[in-house]
Amino acid sequence: MIKRVTLSIFLVIVLLITACGGKEVVGPDNDVEMGDLVPSITILSSLPEANMVNYEMAQELVEELQKLGVDIKAEPTDFAVLLDRLYGEEGDYDAYTIGWSGRVERLDPDMFIHSINHSDNADPGGNNTNRYRNSAFDALADAQRQEMDINKRREYVFQAQQILAEDVPNITLYSRANVQVYDKERFDNVVNIPGEGLFNEWTPMWINPLTEDKILRVASNINLDTLNPLAAKSVYEWRNLRLIYDKLVRLSPEIEPIPWAATGWDVVNDTTIDIHLRDDMKFHDGVQVTAEDVKYTYELFIDRKVEYFASFLAPIDSIEITDENTVRFGLKYPYAPFITNTLTQIPILPKHIWENIDDPNEYANEKPIGSGPFIFENFRRGEELVVKTNKEYFEEIKIDGYIFNIFASPEGVLTALELHNIDMVSYDLVPAHIDLIKNNDGGKYNHLEMTEAQDIGFFYIGFNLDREPFNNKDFRIALSYLVDYDLALDVHLNGYGSRGGGGLVINAANEYWYNPAVPIYDTYDPERAKEILEEAGFTWDSNGKLRMPKE
Structure with a gap:
């Protein structure tokens, strides 16, 4: 014992x-x-x-x-x-x-x-x-x-x-590698940008439809939480907002700054930059885009302490309008990525709408009005965002619009791809689906083009x-x-x-x-x-x- x-x-x-x-x-x-x-x-x-x-x-x-x-x-x-x-x-x-x-x-x-x-x-x-x-x-x-x-x-x-x-x-x-697919039988001239994937700010403007159906159907497996640019915090929202709204500068796939809502800029000195605006831009409600809208937008983002962009706005000391189409930014100190970071990210808001909103940070913005290449039509939370092409835009766009479909799971997206109900994915495919599409299982994925870029x-x-x-x-x-x-x-x-x-x-x-x-x-x-x-x-x-x- x-x-x-x-x-x-x-x-x-x-x-x-x-x-x-x-x-x-x-x-x-x-x-x-x-x-x-x-x-x-x-x-x-x-x-x-x-x-x-x-x-x-x-x-x-x-x-x-x-x-x-x-x-x-x-x-x-x-x-x-x-x-x-x-x-x-x-x-x-x-x-x-x-x-x-x-x-x-x-x-x-x-x-x-x-x-x-x-x-x-x-x-x-x-x-x-x-x-x-x-x-x-x-x-x-x-x-x-x-x-x-x-x-x-x-x-x-x-x-x-x-x-x-x-x-x-x-x-x-x-x-994660950006492994994504699109329907090559319906579209070409599609670019996969490292870190961006196929649904970037250029593809919807450049893509070429190959059939009479000119609506691009894009799949997402993440819901959109807000359409308010002051409240948006995720890439999923910004992928759409930057197509509804314009920015002063856009970065090319080769990472070159391209004047966009701006026609160009002059670096007066290390802390003074003059931005020259286009004179042929209108918001989607028909109102002209002006230097006042640009000044108002940047000051609004600063005054409302939009933390998502705070780091890029912090160098700005002053904003003034020097003539009808010129906005001068005065910086507190030299800021090397001002053109490529700050001017490429802030969307231009219509002052005549936003100045009448009591709390811009909390504004639902259910029908966003920008000046970008696509015009908002409808948003059903958890289901889809629908936009149509801005036919008066200064750049020619060949599609008639796009539908951003939101799926509950990657499996639902795979099925939609197989059935030709989706033309493009906006996220990186899961490895099992990559292998399925590569193996092509009896030719059911013949219509898909697989692309890859490092992130x-x-x-x-x-x-x-x-x-x-x-x-x-x-x-x-x-x-x-x-x-x-x-x-x-x-x-x-x-x-x-x-x-x-x-x-x-x-x-x-x-x-x-x-x-x-x-x-x-x-x-x-x-x-x-x-x-x-x-x-x-x-x-x-x-x-x-x-x-x-x-x-």
């Missing part, structure tokens, strides 16, 4: 040691001498039908942290709800999975360096949803945007990337650094060793993309600005994660739960 009791005690000890990941177990009396329990964590993940890879990688990290004694769960969340949580005043979140698309203007590093990581943008509503703050990094982020010598600016950008890689304010999981954007796990345990740098570094980057790329993406790493924000696809010395933490190694936690003073209690370092 004594031997059996002794054996039972031995087995309990073995089980406790196993539960603690092999770490030495302390008795309950010593638990009180330890630091606080690592707080419970909720990762707000993508819904599986919206982004299966993000969903699976969140589950993977949950499993790894549970093995280390952390109370953690993943909470799949609708995309619009996720944005509300991240940008809301409450800041009520621990961690999340999301991505930044590689829109063409983001080839300039200012977005990924300054806008999403500078401490000025870390307040609620700002793009720095990680709440990352580092004064040394801020100095470099400020310096790179003010440096007009491109080689010197590159040095600042490289140094800034190094700090991010060391601090790990987020963990990049992967970058400079990235998907990542973000943290709220204002909360424990993410305010602990060593904890974040340990987490970077718990992510199986090869699982994301080789298994979930079937190789259609590139792998991530801790703190990586500019990837190799953006060759000129990419610093090959980073990321530092890009290896899956759970044992190393445990060592880092131990070295940083984390401990495991008698229940196998992870404890914060004792203060």
Whole structure:
């Protein structure tokens, strides 16, 4: 009997040691001498039908942290709800999975360096949803945007990337290749722009219909939350808004700034830029577009503190009209990407409509009126957005309009493609569907043309650094060793993309600005994660739960 009791005690000890990941177990009396329990964590993940890879990688990290004694769960969340949580005043979140698309203007590093990581943008509503703050990094982020010598600016950008890689304010999981398809029997002259895909701001204006049916049908697997340019926060909304509204400048697929609502510009000096407007533009209600509309729009975005664009508007000190078709921007300091970032993103609003709105930020804008190439007709939330071509536009457009169809799942899109009900996808196909279309299963996909382009954007796990345990740098570094980057790329993406790493924000696809010395933490190694936690003073209690370092 004594031997059996002794054996039972031995087995309990073995089980406790196993539960603690092999770490030495302390008795309950010593638990009180330890630091606080690592707080419970909720990762707000993508819904599986919206982004299966993000969903699976969140589950993977949950499993790894549970093995280390952390109370953690993943909470799949609708995309619009996720944005509300991240940008809301409450800041009520621990961690999340999301991505930044590689829109063409983001080839300039200012977005990924300054806008999403500078401490000025870390307040609620700002793009720095990680709440990352580092004064040394801020100095470099400020310096790179003010440096007009491109080689010197590159040095600042490289140094800034190094700090991010060391601090790990987020963990990049992967970058996805833009593998998308269109119906080649109905359309040609289609361009897949890296980071943008097929449904970019040029394809609807350039695409050539091959049949009498000149309506382009575009598929999305993400709903649109708003048509208000002051409230829009996602690429899915902006892909449509930038076709309904005009901008002063558009970036070509070759990343060259093209005067658009502007006819050109004069750089008077490093802090003074004159923008010359077209005189043949009208809003969709027939009212002429004027310099007053441009001045009003930029001042509205600044005055209403539209955080999504705050980083790009911050350099503006003054806006004045110098003649009927000229707007002068005065800057607080030289801002290298002013033409390619600021002027390419702000939509021109009709002053005669918006100046009569009590709260522009909350305005539903149910029938948006812009001056762009397409005119709004109808929007049914969760179903479709319908636009028609602006026949009075200064550029000839060959289609009669497009319908942006919203599907509940990628499977529904695949079926619609097979049945010829959809002409183009606006998102990256999931790997299983890529393989199906490539294999062509009896010729059912003969009508589809597959295209591919590398993406400079990235998907990542973000943290709220204002909360424990993410305010602990060593904890974040340990987490970077718990992510199986090869699982994301080789298994979930079937190789259609590139792998991530801790703190990586500019990837190799953006060759000129990419610093090959980073990321530092890009290896899956759970044992190393445990060592880092131990070295940083984390401990495991008698229940196998992870404890914060004792203060």
